[in-house]
Amino acid sequence: MTRPTSTPRRSASAAHRRRARGASLLELLVASTLGLLLMSVCITLFVQVLREHRSALHEARLMQDLRSAIDIVARDLRRAGGWGAAERATFWSSNARPLDNPYGAQTPASAPAALASFNYSRDPTENNQLDSDEAFGVRLRNGAIELMLGQGNWQALTDSGTLKLTDLRITPTVHEVSLASLCTQACAASAPDCPPRQTVRSVLVELSGASSLDPSVTRSLRARVRVRNDTVSGRCPA
Numbered sequence: 001m002t003r004p005t006s007t008p009r010r011s012a013s014a015a016h017r018r019r020a021r022g023a024s025l026l027e028l029l030v031a032s033t034l035g036l037l038l039m040s041v042c043i044t045l046f047v048q049v050l051r052e053h054r055s056a057l058h059e060a061r062l063m064q065d066l067r068s069a070i071d072i073v074a075r076d077l078r079r080a081g082g083w084g085a086a087e088r089a090t091f092w093s094s095n096a097r098p099l100d101n102p103y104g105a106q107t108p109a110s111a112p113a114a115l116a117s118f119n120y121s122r123d124p125t126e127n128n129q130l131d132s133d134e135a136f137g138v139r140l141r142n143g144a145i146e147l148m149l150g151q152g153n154w155q156a157l158t159d160s161g162t163l164k165l166t167d168l169r170i171t172p173t174v175h176e177v178s179l180a181s182l183c184t185q186a187c188a189a190s191a192p193d194c195p196p197r198q199t200v201r202s203v204l205v206e207l208s209g210a211s212s213l214d215p216s217v218t219r220s221l222r223a224r225v226r227v228r229n230d231t232v233s234g235r236c237p238a
Contacts, residue, residue: 058211059219065163066221069145070207072157073138074225076147077203080106080118080136081229084126089232102130104231106201112171115139116203117148120229140168145207162212167220169206174199183236196234201227 081104083089088099103119117137119130137148143160145168158165180187180195187194208220 055214055217058214058217062163062209062211062217062219063221065158066207066209066219069158069163069165070205070221070223072147073145073205073207074223076136076138077116077118077205077225078228079120080201080227081231082120083229084121084123085128086229088128099128101229101231102128103134103229106172108170108172110172110174112169114168114170116170138168138170140165160212163209164212164215165207165209166218167206167208169204171204171206173202173204176200179232179234185237187237191237193234194237196232196236199231199233201230203227 081101083101083103085099086101089101103121106118107113107116115137116139117135119134119136122134123131132151133149135148135151137154138157139146139148139154141154143164143166145157145165146154147157148154177198177200178195179198183195203225204222205225206220206222208218210219211217
């Protein structure tokens with residue numbers, strides 16, 4: 001009798017050993033390379049998100065600082081020419097000369113400039129004269145906005161350590177409105193100061209700056225300020 005051969009059993013054992021031996025070195029290298037590439041992509045995306053988040057924070061802080069600075073400048077400019085006795089500036093029907101506003105001087109008068117000076121009264125009881133603590137101004141100096149609070153007393157409004165201001169532009173707009181309709185009589189052709197006129201003033205403030213923490217973050221703001229204290233000149237015929 002012929003015995004059965006054991007070859008199929010040996011073949012099955014060899015196939016099992018081949019399956020149990022695991023991945024080859026080449027397969028491990030390919031898997032490691034793919035893992036490193038995936039990790040590199042994830043790290044790059046994470047760094048990009050952090051960079052954009054930091055840039056957004058710097059931009060928000062820059063806009064807040066610019067808005068605070070321009071609001072304070074606009075608040076002071078609105079008060080330019082403020083006078084506690086403004087009713088004495090003109091007489092509608094009198095030959096008497098009206099009083100000039102002692103706080104009326106203002107620069108720039110017409111052309112754009114990076115410095116403005118103006119005055120307004122701080123007297124509890126109006127004394128009709130410009131005192132040293134009633135002179136004000138705004139200027140750009142060494143990357144910061146400075147305010148003048150009294151004659152020659154300049155103080156920094158912004159911190160150049162967090163906000164680097166690059167440009168300040170103050171542009172006044174002046175036009176006159178005739179008040180002839182308020183006179184009871186028509187003006188003579190030879191009267192130089194008739195009819196009375198109202199001077200209406202506004203100022204455009206433009207401010208640009210960059211974040212000191214990230215100079216690539218730059219922004220600009222602009223605000224138009226209506227000066228509240230209009231000047232009235234001239235008079236109606238007697």
